[in-house]
Amino acid sequence: MEENTFEPDLVHAIFKLVWSSRALERQMIEGTDALDCEVGAGTSKKNRPTSANGNAVKLSCELLRNFVTESVQRAATIAEAEGVSKIEATHLERVLPQLLLDF
Template identity: 65%
Template sequence: MSRSQQCVLVWYGDTFDPDLIHSIFKLIWKRTSARDEDTPLIDVEADGGTSKRARPLLLANAGALKISCELLRLFVTEAVQRAAIIAEAEGTEKIEPTHLERILPQLLLDF
């Protein structure tokens, strides 16, 4: 599979695929939980009345996933645009990793 085909697979309409982002979030949550063994991976939630059940903290609200996808799309778009400006100022048409490194500090402050 070519690199351009891989990039197409992560897009879902005009944004990232929510299932992909949810999978990434779950992976990070599992790794964080495994690293921080003191933090339990269980959330106790009221389940109607006084009974309580434990459920894993690996769930994400659909609205939160949609907003996360949009935020990531904006972040990536802004990073590419800023890096393209730096590349153009240097007289090149190709964005190099150094261009991204140069814009990253201010981009992170802006987000």
């Protein structure tokens, strides 16, 4: 039985959004046309459009699923220890520093 995971198309779209915004930032800093460059033999690696293959996107989806699942489980443990039946934003805020170090 396959567990629910994030849609690869959604994660890929988020990656593309981040890549585009970073390319625009580089364009502003360097004054180059980073987004409109064409890939060719003489194109530097720095100016090539960023992409990811399908397996990398699927792996990113699985990592994101694991991260969210672990976040909720740790927050639920803290909420339970406090005697609360509902996870609040403060519970997530308390687990995130250690969670980021673990991942």
